[in-house]
Amino acid sequence: MDRALKRRLEARFGERLLGPVRQRHDETEIRIAPGDLPEVMRTLHDEPEFGYEALMDLCGVDTGTVMQTVYHLWSATSPDWLRVVADGLSRDEPRVPSVTFLWKGAEWQEREAYDMFGIAFEGNRDLRRIYMPADYTSFPLRKDFYLPDDAARSPGGGVRHMEQSQAPTNAEPDARVRRSRLS
């Protein structure tokens, strides 16, 4: 755990952080609002005190109540992974600014997040489906998308469907969606 990094982060964007800086093992996690993502990322990327010039991973998360996009950064200035969580995206229409202006390599990872979660990255000029076919209508990694034979939670029971075209008619989401007990 890199205490110095925690102090630096709190000093740099104290007011922007949603909640405290969490640290566990060799990871440091900050949570920010989606709107703040571009400048926070630019700060982390440009300013020499952080110097996070390598985006190691980008992914979306569906906590069952909200959507998140999670960025893992690496820098030679700190022994920790820095995890930036853009928190509080609405599950109905998740939108978040793209980081392709900093890392062009994030383009496909954002496409993947869009394909799997339906998260729209504003500023990504190639936001297409990347894995599933172009006319695929549902987002597999959402928590209300069930595996076909997952009879325990699936309203569709036995039907092995190649895709879930729309929400089941008898679905009352609260009952079935698996929610994380995380904050």
Place this chain on the structure above:
Amino acid sequence: MAILSRTFDRLTLPGKIVFTVVPLLLVLGAALTAAVVVAGPVVLSFLGDNLPLVRFVVAATIVLLMTIPTAFLIIYMEMKVIALMNLRYGPDRVGPYGSLLSVVHGLKVLAKEDFTPTGVDPIVFTWAPVVVYMASVMTLLVLPFAPGLFGQDLNIGLLYFFAMGGLGVVGLLMAGWSSFNKYSLLGGLRSAAQVVSYEIPLTLSVVGVVLLSGSLSLNQITLDQSGSFLDWYVFRQPLAFVIFFIAATAEANRTPFDLTEADSEIVAGFATEYSGMRFGFFFFAEYVNVFIVAGLTVALFFGGWNAPLAWPAAWAITPHADLAGMGIGLLLALAIIPPAVIVALGMPFYLLNSQVKLWQALIIGFVLFNVVAVGALLGFAFLSFDWVVGLIWFLGKTYLFVFTFVWMRGTLPRVRIDQLMGFAWKWLLPASLLNLFVTALAIVVVESIR
């Protein structure tokens, strides 16, 4: 009549076929016999009057029949040699040491379904393989295999050779264009560009040899190299040989210049849409071309059918067996010698090994007798006809070069299209011009000294 029809209806399909084909054959045979009896002398006299025509037809037929086994042999050679270079066994199940596998491949390709995809130009699509194959076969026509053993001794043999080589490329271009497939199109265009650029150094490198021998006839060029191996043109034209070999590799579309069917880039090149026997034509033509290019290299630079060292006259054995003079004795010999030799060869197995029964011993003797007889006949031919010696030397040298081609295929990666072109125009062409210039100068100097 009704009975006949009813009986015919009862027949199975093969039966019907047989009962319709056999009478037809009988009628045709009778007609043919009548025709021969009636018009035979006329035809014979006509053929006798113009023998060259007959010779040409016969030679063309023989060459055409000869290409298929050649292709099979080279395919097997390639499979086996490359396998050994890959530290594999290679084919070893079909036939002795897998030697029949290439034949099996060829026949399988023959029996595959060949269909014409939608959107192709059917006529061009169908004729392209024929053009490619016929071009290579007709090229083979002027190749001197042995003294007196060649299809036609054209006095412009070399020119004819390169013209036919160009015709083969037209076939590839037809295939690439008509296949209605972008990979095929790229392959066809690549082959066209490649050959257009490599024809020039190929031809120019040979001009030196032509100047030396003063003839375009391959037979004449080969004759000029007779004597010891020092008279071969490779020693007088080393640069020309190098250029010719490289350009010829590109002509035959062999690695490292096999851009036309580059597997890893354009799927199968011009042959992408071809299946069945049409693909088989391409398949064979490639290997026939390898043989041809190797043979041409040998004929131009390595003395063709000339032995490296002349056979000393002192050792010359000329068997004089006047079989016709034996008269009735010949019949007696033919009747007595084979059984006698068979028994003589088989008895040792019967007497020395108690396990072997008499008939087995006789079978062994029969086999051995055949071996001995064939060997004797071949030896007789070897000694009495010089074309046998020439043929053996020619094929030996040729297959050495075929092996070289296979070796390069097993070893080298593929060049890029722009590197290919740059090499042809920037290096080979100036070098061949230089070679031509130097050769002409040397000839002038030598003439003036004389």
Place this chain on the structure above:
Amino acid sequence: MALKRVRAPRPATDPADARGSTAIEVAAERDLIVPIVVPNTLWAATDPTAYNGGQPTPDTHLREFGASDAGRHDDARWGALEIIPTKADLVLDLIRANSLWPLLSGLACCAIEMMSTATSKNDMDRWGMFPFRASPRQADVLIVAGTLTTKMAGPLVRLWEQMPEPKWCVAMGDCTCSGGRYKRSYSTIQGIDRVLPVDVYVPGCPPRPEGLIYGMMKLQQLVLERRGHWPERAIGPTVPDGV
């Protein structure tokens, strides 16, 4: 690589085929969606109206796979085979069994083992199976090596249709035999025999090269016994229903 001879749509072959399994009747229909919906016999739907009551979903990315009548009928012209009398078939089969050119198409993990089967240690070339043809027009055997996803099903069926008769299909690996470890996934097909007629199944995840060689030799037997590439061969699991 993208051309194919035109086939007139033809009716279902015979009731026996239609009874075979879901996939068979599916292939017989012109509906493009139904082939994908394979009822799962292990669970019953809690709500019949879920997913439109199991009605076809409005996806279209498998239309071409649905539209293709792969393996339904062997209406190929047989080249020389049609006119050669039947005795010659034995020779032809011997020839075909000894020169099976696989198609150079690997889908996933098993492709590595397929390549390893052709390489020096265990050499498939010994049986004349080595020249991996890059173009389906010149291939005899389609070794489906690896997981078949719904997105790849259409291209794979097109490859199969581009191969000239006689042709054979070898399912290599668990994923192609039954769905394997990805059977539960939302984007895989539970066994390629739902879209292709399969002649030989080689289980294993992935099978060892020796396994594939054994399967190919089984295929040689099958060719010699003149099974496989005949009109009665049709799509569908070759295991009986309910298993």
Place this chain on the structure above:
Amino acid sequence: MTSVRHASADDPRVMLEEDIGVFEPIPPYPPRTEREAEFYTLGDGEMFINMGPQHPSTHGVLRVVLKIEGERVVDLDPVLGYLHRGVEKLCENADYHHTIAYTDPLEYISALFNEWAPVMAFEKLMDVEVPRRAEYIRVLSGELNRIASHALFMGWMALDLGGLTPILWSFIERDEIVEMLAALTGQRMLFNYFRIGGVNGDLNHDFMSRLGTWMSKASAQVEANQTLLNENEIFVRRMRGLGVLDRETAFRMCMTGPSVRASGIPLDIRRAHPYSVYPELEFDIPTRQEGDCLARYLLRLDEVKQSLRIIDQCLNEMPDGPIAAKLPRLIRPRPGRAYAAVEGPRGQYATYAISDGTDQPFRMRIHDPSFVHLQAVGLLTPGNLIADTMAIMASLDPIMGGVDK
């Protein structure tokens, strides 16, 4: 096959034409993004050519739509997903031990690293200490797997350049390693070997004897396998100066592993973010400055030598002790998030696992290097020839199983 066209501009549905046998790479629906619209409009003299999903040199089921002008590639658009197996969704529906079997076949020629990253992430979630012997065994087998993967890479490199023999030679190498790993783990390719808190089995005599005989001739054999290529003029001329990737671009493309180290960035997670027992082992991080295909190729040669060093040290310093930590059969980590990354043959394999206290990971993100590296092809290729596309793709060494997950 039936060709496709869209009925009307706004209807994304595919209409079928039974009578035409033409396949057009142009998608049957109106363009979704500006990039797609820009790509799928042809300039004069340009044409589309559709490579894949079945193509000899796309390393699997990748489909690349090339926009070419003659032989020159103007632009290209990779189409993925032909091998998308939904691993992440399956992992969310399987318990922690079971996920290893799902992540195994991702990058199927270096399966151990696909297991290593999730296993490390779960250990972080569980706060479990891995025995040192287990760590050493992991490093040992992992480096062996790295050598096998690099051997295959070199063979494929040569194969895409038209060379027949090198791939067969490198497969000999790979087969020896894979067989000895099979002696250790029980499987040739998809060794399901690493366990949460340790490894599955201890080193056995068969493995050690094979390893000993191989190590005695390994370096010499690795050298020998390269004699066909390294001195080959055609090979070097084709590779040098092709697909140059400079330092900034490498970072902007989020690339890791040999591809960036060939561009002069000494970013190796074994040193940059140490894990397992790598801090105790001594080895170098080979880097090269050119950043072209030849550099990427040669760099992997150096890495093989370093891996041999590491294996040697592991064999010398292998401690005794247990090979796995004591864990319950059904593990329920307390809620939390963990991110673990390992340095694989192609770069960073990472797993980001979220636990919600149940026996199944709530979310399991698998980061795969091939996926991020493959989009660099679209950056490096335009302006080169079709043949160079294969060379560049081969030099980045994408494995479609990992790209498509």
